[in-house]
Amino acid sequence: MRNSALSSHHQIIINLLSCFIFLQAGIIHVESKVPAVIVFGASMVDAGNNNPLPTISKCNFSPYGRDLEGGKATGRFSNGRIVTDFISQAFGNKPLVPAYLDSSYGIEDFATGVTFASGGTGFDNKTADVSSAIPLWKEVEYFKDYKIRLATLLGKKAAIKTIKEAVYIISLGTNDFLINYFGLPDRSLHFTLKEYENFLTGIANNFIVELYRLGARKISLGGLPPLGCLPIKRTLVAGHACNEEFNTAAKSFDMKLKSLAAKLSGELQGSKVVFSDIYHIVMDVIQKPSLYGFENVKNGCCGSGRFEVSYLCHRWNPLTCKDASKYAFWDAVHPSEKLHFIIANNMMKTSLTEFV
Numbered sequence: 341m342r343n344s345a346l347s348s349h350h351q352i353i354i355n356l357l358s359c360f361i362f363l364q365a366g367i368i369h370v371e372s373k374v375p376a377v378i379v380f381g382a383s384m385v386d387a388g389n390n391n392p393l394p395t396i397s398k399c400n401f402s403p404y405g406r407d408l409e410g411g412k413a414t415g416r417f418s419n420g421r422i423v424t425d426f427i428s429q430a431f432g433n434k435p436l437v438p439a440y441l442d443s444s445y446g447i448e449d450f451a452t453g454v455t456f457a458s459g460g461t462g463f464d465n466k467t468a469d470v471s472s473a474i475p476l477w478k479e480v481e482y483f484k485d486y487k488i489r490l491a492t493l494l495g496k497k498a499a500i501k502t503i504k505e506a507v508y509i510i511s512l513g514t515n516d517f518l519i520n521y522f523g524l525p526d527r528s529l530h531f532t533l534k535e536y537e538n539f540l541t542g543i544a545n546n547f548i549v550e551l552y553r554l555g556a557r558k559i560s561l562g563g564l565p566p567l568g569c570l571p572i573k574r575t576l577v578a579g580h581a582c583n584e585e586f587n588t589a590a591k592s593f594d595m596k597l598k599s600l601a602a603k604l605s606g607e608l609q610g611s612k613v614v615f616s617d618i619y620h621i622v623m624d625v626i627q628k629p630s631l632y633g634f635e636n637v638k639n640g641c642c643g644s645g646r647f648e649v650s651y652l653c654h655r656w657n658p659l660t661c662k663d664a665s666k667y668a669f670w671d672a673v674h675p676s677e678k679l680h681f682i683i684a685n686n687m688m689k690t691s692l693t694e695f696v
């Protein structure tokens with residue numbers, strides 16, 4: 341009697357335990373409504389697609405990636421993980437979203453998340469030309485190729501479901517302004533700033549319609565960071581203040597992307613297109629660094645922090661900071677891992693709640 345009472349007591353504990361383990365497993369491997377995070381864009385969200393390309397927009401060398409596991413320079417423009425890695429993890433998926441052109445990964449890996457992004461690219465074909473990066477239309481071609489491979493791996497029906505339920509993260513535009521419009525004579529000779537913004541917005545529109553046509557439904561269109569506060573832009577301003585002209589351009593373009601997202605959400609049946617604001621969270625960090633644990637928001641960690649990016653940010657630079665987590669920017673253009681995390685976290689709490 342006693343024995344059986346004890347054993348049933350045990351049984352209850354075992355049941356409770358397995359229940360607990362089951363719950364734990366449920367939390368970790370949450371049956372996510374989001375089977376994959378699929379990424380398009382430029383260097384903020386590139387994880388190494390430029391590595392095999394003859395471009396100077398590259399970073400598959402130290403000290404890039406020095407805070408990743410194994411200190412590996414994967415081609416992420418960061419000391420560690422990037423915004424889309426954190427977003428993937430937040431959706432219950434893998435902690436690193438691999439680059440489609442990284443030959444150390446295969447379709448089994450890409451099936452749960454992939455990035456087609458290429459550092460230096462833009463909405464404008466000409467931006468990609470200048471940087472020798474992958475133009476946006478070609479990112480879409482890679483996506484079409486991905487869909488075919490996914491169908492071979494999962495079967496046609498499951499592949500369509502993955503494509504439909506995946507979250508699409510789009511992040512580009514910075515280079516169209518920094519490198520192209522404000523950096524080179526051609527576009528600025530033929531377009532006013534407003535006209536150029538409209539030109540880019542038209543391309544963004546066609547791009548998202550194309551993604552929709554290819555099966556995408558949950559789409560985040562990312563805005564620009566405060567362009568004038570990027571270390572490389574501060575360098576030329578007295579007292580290293582933010583360049584207000586560039587910030588104004590970023591805000592004005594953001595307004596257009598925001599309206600575009602709302603318009604497309606209405607037009608594309610069964611879709612949700614959200615605008616993800618980057619500007620204000622990055623600005624908040626810049627204005628209240630200590631609130632976020634930053635000591636420096638004006639210079640990149642790498643080198644002098646004023647101009648070093650890509651090949652200029654190299655391991656022999658003795659000025660590179662010791663602890664990148666105290667810096668909002670890793671190099672003169674790109675966020676540190678910690679700022680990437682803050683941006684991802686902010687997106688998960690705002691625009692991306694739509695997709696949870």
Ligand SMILES: *[C@@H]1O[C@H](CO)[C@@H](O)[C@H](O)[C@H]1NC(C)=O
Pocket residue numbers: 465477543
């Ligand atoms: C960009 O280039 C592709 C390929 O040549 C072309 O199909 C597309 O129309 C171009 N986009 C614009 C906006 O000119």
